[in-house]
Amino acid sequence: MTVPIIDDDSLQDERIAKDVARATAGDRQAFEELYRVHVNRVFALCVRMTNDRGVAEELTQDVFVRAWQKLSLFRGDSAFGTWLHRLAVNVVLNARKTEGRDRKRFGGRDAEPEEEPIEWQLSARPVTPGLAMDLEQAIGMLPPGARKVFVLHDVEGYKHEEIAEQLAITTGGSKAQLHRARMLLRKALER
Numbered sequence: 001m002t003v004p005i006i007d008d009d010s011l012q013d014e015r016i017a018k019d020v021a022r023a024t025a026g027d028r029q030a031f032e033e034l035y036r037v038h039v040n041r042v043f044a045l046c047v048r049m050t051n052d053r054g055v056a057e058e059l060t061q062d063v064f065v066r067a068w069q070k071l072s073l074f075r076g077d078s079a080f081g082t083w084l085h086r087l088a089v090n091v092v093l094n095a096r097k098t099e100g101r102d103r104k105r106f107g108g109r110d111a112e113p114e115e116e117p118i119e120w121q122l123s124a125r126p127v128t129p130g131l132a133m134d135l136e137q138a139i140g141m142l143p144p145g146a147r148k149v150f151v152l153h154d155v156e157g158y159k160h161e162e163i164a165e166q167l168a169i170t171t172g173g174s175k176a177q178l179h180r181a182r183m184l185l186r187k188a189l190e191r
Contacts (some may be wrong), residue, residue: 012037013079020080024071031071035064038081042088048151049092051140059095063088089152093166096144138188142181149174150181 022030042063046056152158160174
């Protein structure tokens with residue numbers, strides 16, 4: 001007699017599906033369990049996209065508030081984690097748009113300021129001889145547009161068409177930003 005092998009991932013998926021159903025019906029404990037399972041991944045995504053842990057913490061909370069509000073819209077066409085990931089990307093991007101509009105309205109600036117060129121940032125940071133630069137630090141030094149496209153494409157696996165739609169840029173612009181990000185990262189990591 002053979003014993004069927006039960007995959008831990010399938011058990012986790014079953015638990016998540018049950019928690020989603022219970023949370024959709026208003027069960028706060030079920031939603032809390034969904035939060036515990038997914039919070040680290042959502043936070044990591046927010047940190048990579050914003051390069052600011054404080055802002056990422058706030059956005060992570062915003063993601064879960066929005067998830068609670070929109071849980072009834074989750075149809076189950078994809079995994080809950082995938083739906084939540086897409087929601088997180090949208091929350092971060094919307095926050096950036098709002099921040100840019102507020103900056104225009106109250107700060108008198110015409111557009112979101114680009115960070116200092118990466119060449120200046122690298123020379124201004126003390127670098128211990130013999131130590132390679134950490135990839136996360138290098139990603140954090142990318143200009144905002146290049147960083148967003150790099151994270152969405154190379155880290156999160158989105159296609160250029162999806163990125164273009166999310167960031168309201170052209171597909172060519174997405175490809176150009178990705179190329180720019182990769183060149184800047186290569187230069188930063190060779191030091």
